[in-house]
Amino acid sequence: MTDTMRQKTDLAAGLDGTSTPITASHRSLWTDVWQQFYTHKGAVVGVCVLAFIVLAVTFGPYIHTIDPQHLDIRAKNQGPSWTHPFGTDNLGRDMLAQVLAGGRTSLAVGVTAMALSLSLGTLIGVLAGYFKILGGPLMRLTDLFLALPILPLLLVAIMLFRDTLRSAFGPETGIFLLIVFIIGITSWMQTARIVRGEVLAIKEREFVLAAHSIGTRQRRIIKRHIFPNVLSPIMVSATLGVAAAIITESALSFLGLGFPSDFPTWGRLLYDGVPFLNITPSRVLWPGLAISLTVLSVNYMGDGLRDALDPRIRGR
Amino acid sequence: MSAVEAISETSPADEVLVSVENLKVHFPVHKGVIRRQVGTIKAVDGVSFDIKRRETLGLVGESGCGKTTTGRAILRLYRVTDGRIVIDGQDITALEGEALRRTRPHMQMVFQDPQACLNPRMTVGSIVAEPIDEHGIVKGREKQDRVEELLSAVGLDPRFANRYPHEFSGGQRQRIGIARALALNPEFIVCDEPIAALDVSIQAQVVNLLEDLQDKFGLTYLFISHDLSMVRHIADRVAVMYLGKVVELASRADLYENPQHPYSKALLSAVPIPNPATEAERKPIILQGDLPSPANPPKGCNFCTRCPIATELCQREEPEWRETQPGQFVACHHA
Numbered sequence: 001m002t003d004t005m006r007q008k009t010d011l012a013a014g015l016d017g018t019s020t021p022i023t024a025s026h027r028s029l030w031t032d033v034w035q036q037f038y039t040h041k042g043a044v045v046g047v048c049v050l051a052f053i054v055l056a057v058t059f060g061p062y063i064h065t066i067d068p069q070h071l072d073i074r075a076k077n078q079g080p081s082w083t084h085p086f087g088t089d090n091l092g093r094d095m096l097a098q099v100l101a102g103g104r105t106s107l108a109v110g111v112t113a114m115a116l117s118l119s120l121g122t123l124i125g126v127l128a129g130y131f132k133i134l135g136g137p138l139m140r141l142t143d144l145f146l147a148l149p150i151l152p153l154l155l156v157a158i159m160l161f162r163d164t165l166r167s168a169f170g171p172e173t174g175i176f177l178l179i180v181f182i183i184g185i186t187s188w189m190q191t192a193r194i195v196r197g198e199v200l201a202i203k204e205r206e207f208v209l210a211a212h213s214i215g216t217r218q219r220r221i222i223k224r225h226i227f228p229n230v231l232s233p234i235m236v237s238a239t240l241g242v243a244a245a246i247i248t249e250s251a252l253s254f255l256g257l258g259f260p261s262d263f264p265t266w267g268r269l270l271y272d273g274v275p276f277l278n279i280t281p282s283r284v285l286w287p288g289l290a291i292s293l294t295v296l297s298v299n300y301m302g303d304g305l306r307d308a309l310d311p312r313i314r315g316r
Numbered sequence: 317m318s319a320v321e322a323i324s325e326t327s328p329a330d331e332v333l334v335s336v337e338n339l340k341v342h343f344p345v346h347k348g349v350i351r352r353q354v355g356t357i358k359a360v361d362g363v364s365f366d367i368k369r370r371e372t373l374g375l376v377g378e379s380g381c382g383k384t385t386t387g388r389a390i391l392r393l394y395r396v397t398d399g400r401i402v403i404d405g406q407d408i409t410a411l412e413g414e415a416l417r418r419t420r421p422h423m424q425m426v427f428q429d430p431q432a433c434l435n436p437r438m439t440v441g442s443i444v445a446e447p448i449d450e451h452g453i454v455k456g457r458e459k460q461d462r463v464e465e466l467l468s469a470v471g472l473d474p475r476f477a478n479r480y481p482h483e484f485s486g487g488q489r490q491r492i493g494i495a496r497a498l499a500l501n502p503e504f505i506v507c508d509e510p511i512a513a514l515d516v517s518i519q520a521q522v523v524n525l526l527e528d529l530q531d532k533f534g535l536t537y538l539f540i541s542h543d544l545s546m547v548r549h550i551a552d553r554v555a556v557m558y559l560g561k562v563v564e565l566a567s568r569a570d571l572y573e574n575p576q577h578p579y580s581k582a583l584l585s586a587v588p589i590p591n592p593a594t595e596a597e598r599k600p601i602i603l604q605g606d607l608p609s610p611a612n613p614p615k616g617c618n619f620c621t622r623c624p625i626a627t628e629l630c631q632r633e634e635p636e637w638r639e640t641q642p643g644q645f646v647a648c649h650h651a
Contacts, residue, residue: 206432210496213391214447215420224446228437311437311480 036308043304046297053294057103060096068097068264077280087282089272099286102264107294109180109249109265114241116184118191122234125195130203130222139196146189151255157182158257175259183248191237198230232306239302243295250291266291333536334367334390334504339399341382341389345611357611359385361560362399364637367504372530372537374551374568376544376583380607382560383540384428387506390538391423392416403504421451424497426526428509430489434481440467440492441477447499466495469532470525487518494525498533506538511546519543523550544587548572553643556580559618560610562637566644576640576651578623617649625650 037043064085072092079087086095128138158178165174202208203226211221250267252258259265266287273283307313341360344353360382367373377383388394390401392408401409408419424447427433434443444463448454454462464474470491481489490510497505507526511519523546529535541547547554554571556564556579564577575581582601589595603622608614614621620630627650635647 206427206429207435209388209393210425210427210433210493211435211446212393213420213425214450214496214500215417216446216450217417220450224438225435229435312482 032311033308036313037304040304040307042300043308046300046304049293049297050301053103053290053297054107057100057107060100064094064096064100066094066097068093068101069262070094077276079280080282086286087280089280089283090276095269095283095286098264098269099266099290102266102269102287103290105176105259105263106246106249106266106291109176109183110242110246110294112180113183113187113245113249114238116180117188117241117245118234118238120184121188121191121237122195122230124188125192126199126222126226126230128192129196129199130218130226135196138192142189142192145186148186150186153186154182154252154257171260172263179249179252179258182252183245187241187244187248191234191241194233194237195230198233199226202226202229228309231309235302235306235309239299242298246291246294330368330371332366333369333371333404334538335400335402336366336386336390337364337400337402339363339386339389339401340397341385341394342397355611358560358613359610360389361610361613363557363560363562364399365555365562365565367536367538369503369536370530370534371553372539372551374547374554375538375540375557376542376547376554377557378542378583378607380610381557382610383542383557384508386557387425387508387538387540391425391506393425421447421500422502423504423506424500424502426490426493426497426505426507426510429513430486430493431481431513433493434489436481439478439480440472440484443481443492444477444495444499447496451500453500462499466499467492469498469529470495485518486514487521490514490518490522491525494522494529498529501533502535504536504538506540508540509542510539511541511543519546526550544584556583559607559613561618561647562645563619563648564644564646570641570644574644576644576646577619577648578625578650579619582624617647619648 066084070093072088074092075084075088076090076092077088078084078092081087084094084096086099088094089098124138124142128135128142161178162175165178168174169177208221208225211225216224246266249258249265250270253265253268253271259268261268269287270284270291273280273287276283339360340358340362342356342358345355345357346352347354363382363386365373375383375386385394389396390403392401392411396409399409400407403419403423406419408416411419434440438446441460441463444466445459448459448462453459460477463477467474467477472488472491472495476484481492484492490513494510510526511522514522526537526539527550530537537550539547539550548568551568553565553567555562556571556577558579564571564575564580566576571580572584575584578601582603585599585601589598601624603624605622608618608621614631616632617623617626617630617635620626623630629649633649635649637645637647640646640651
């Protein structure tokens, strides 16, 4: 809205010849991006929901002060009440406190693992697409990783490294690093393939040739011409990546390979709640809802960000 | 030397800026599982010409005859298979990496498709400033002044520097491309069909702009086009290409009045005449058949498969590149 209004004033200034230079009111890229992002309703709602979830898991435990590990066997399988807003589980632990505590881990794992897999995927994709010599070997490596049976690999990796990492970084940080690393290095392949494909197409465009004829260095061509133009698929990968990472972590916890059983994560709570679906359906509902809302809001945010970063869509 | 002198008539004393000798650009063709090389596309196969300072050399020919490849190879955007390219006394044929990069300011290119040659994610200001950044000529306020100066030079409002390419029309985008090419004060510009993607009404504007800039900055052009009337308007000398080879090279007047190669004759006979009386009399020479594949050019003269006057000699022997009259070179047995 404001964008079109500003363009009108520019036009008016140009017409009456008073020439207030546009270059003076410098349009910074991030102002433009923010304005376009702001017009994307879904993205704004996504940001609000995600902000709420992040704030809740960060500061929630200071308001709702029950220890998530506190057992109160007499108050087991309860429905929602004022003392336990989300009810309790079969050992009488407070569900709200567990969801809040679990959210910290799940979000941290999701975001870190996504960041790792994304940077790995983008790096390999760009290198494989841009440099012809690297293309073959890197893509065969990608195929190799795609062909690896992930679950046995995870089992072996966790068996081998769990104790070493635990002793080096403490039980929780150790297992966190291990899980993030494992998810990261087993989920970069899709991104790499998508990015490579895009890079191959962008590389042949005339503006890249123009950059060569100007004498732009390879590094700068990648940074200035290739990378910004493959940002859209990377953005989409990123938003889907957060969701995939949270869900993979859940699966790992379910198999007993993830965090210890007394350490709640959304995925673990979900799986623990499944046998009690008939007695206390809310045990599955809340962590499930938290995962879904996070994934959905991140997706919408990514959508809005992708549009905002594309100057052709911006301002429409 | 004044611009008028250089443009008026070509004399042997004129200084040669760009010299291309026996340029060959071959692309390997790979096939099969192990990507064995099974042949070569001879996109450019032995092209020689000189371009004098402040001169415009028109390069014409049908689609796929190697015009664009020649232009790009001269700027070393493609790997040269054989031959020699000398620009301003410097042999750039074998330069690589940083050495090649340092010669870039002398030679620039204007591209065919004004839509595709500008990065959609960069503002016009940063597109025009990119060459200046890369060669680190000026910085900060001075750089901004230079960008504004360049945009004004090509007839764009400098206040549009913060806009994106998609906000401009085709003609304006081509001007942005020209401004970028001018940013480094080049001596030599390859114009690769700069008007092919534009409306007829805009074509004249862009061509006139190119001519004005030539006068103003003393530029030398290699003007690649398939629009023969436009080449007649802008070029001082014209080279006609067919299947990777130059078949005729002559001054504009000689070529258009008295073409000697049968291919040039056919090409020129296809130009409509803007006069109904003479247009009705015009007898275009219609060539039979298609352009042969550059992967498998015919033996002898390249043109012998479609030539109306071809004889047995043409199929056997490749014609020599000879001067039929001062300044007019033809590669044909029968010219």
